Amino acid sequence: MKQAIIPPIMALAAIWAVMTPARADFRLCNNTSSRVSVSLAYTDGETWVSEGWWNLKASACETLVRGPLAAEFYYVYAMDERGGEWKGKAFMCTRDREFRILGREDCFVRGFDRTGFFEVDTGKEAKNWTVQLTDPALVRPSP
Template sequence: MSRTSTSTLRLLLLAGALLAGSSPALADLRMCNTTGSRVGVAIGYRDAQGWTTEGWWNIAPRACETLLRGTLAARFYYVHAVDYDRGGEWTGKSVMCTRNKEFTIRGIEDCLARGYERAGFFEVDTGEQKSWTIQLTDTTGGAPARP
């Protein structure tokens, strides 16, 4: 998977409970791709057994996918996303393990020594909500917004 960081991709975070038309009683971590490109998404989180990274969810343009079902177990989730059509990525300072194909990886240490790749993930603070939706956008300018 080729990755570049030349595009001016930005993200917009929204609380799933605040989205118009969202179902009440659902508790999930969702990702909405508001761009005109196909994106691949990997997530990282810490649970009772330690750190886990999972991927890839392929999300069509202007579509949403549920990444984790049920009440969120953590306050912070970490996301790395790749724009398949135009290049570029959504990345951050938290380094975690990934692979080029579907994966679930336990632990974030020694990625290369264990045969994995290293990628930067951006942090999403859910504010301890029971559900959350992350929206990826390709707008330029301005800092990421939070509810």
Template sequence: MTQRIRMGSILLLTALAGLFGAVAPAQAELRVCNETANLVSLSLGYRAERGWMSEGWWQAPPGDCRTIFQGDLQKRFYYLYAVDDIGGGAWDGQVFMCTRDETFTIFGVEDCLARGYERTGFFEIDTQNRSDWTLQLTESAGAPSIVGPDLGEDLEDPAFLVDPDAPLTPDNTDTQ
């Protein structure tokens, strides 16, 4: 009887070790969560190897999150433009990049209109050199607000308020 209990315990421990060994490490990424009541479309801008780049569109239904950059975040600053597809309004800023209505990947931020694109104001996301970042788009008293990780918070469940009215300058450059 004790031999059966020992064998059962060894099999259980082996099964548990296999389960824990099979768990993949968390993947780093930039995620945006839509905490509003409406569908939101997202566009991302950042400095790539070939220079400035903007791409979009990802759609985030209410209460859902979208990964808009997969892998370790190599830069400190990323730029986001999001629009409420139903109620209008946008989360935008003063860092201008090129966009268009259809799905796009655009290199360069200069002469958007002359190149047949729209000139769109993005707001800056300071990832504080972390490799993983989650941003939440929320509505506060009818006005959009932005929530992201705080240095003191656990990276798995980040939350702090970012002032959406903070001035952004077009000469914010990503030096890393």
């Protein structure tokens, strides 16, 4: 009976595939025509954390959270260099320069800004997620 011989390259590829962990990240892609600044907020079940800023060039993507997603809901606020915003009704603490803030209460009292973030529902089973920021559609008045 003949034994199958596995070429060394295929064996190495099989080992690499088993050893390489699956990618699991929270990413944000800037599909707009201008640079955007992004902040992210989430909870670990006990503490709220907001952090920023990531600056993304037009047509660029950035990983904001590395590894499997620990939360079902993430919150994003972004603004572009022309004054455009992607915002929502979930208020978190931010500031103008780089930050990592614990807690979302009493932002003004603690010396921070209070900013509305939009909610991203990644689902209960998601291990990775990508948010796509796009230019707002042009609204044309009807004739």
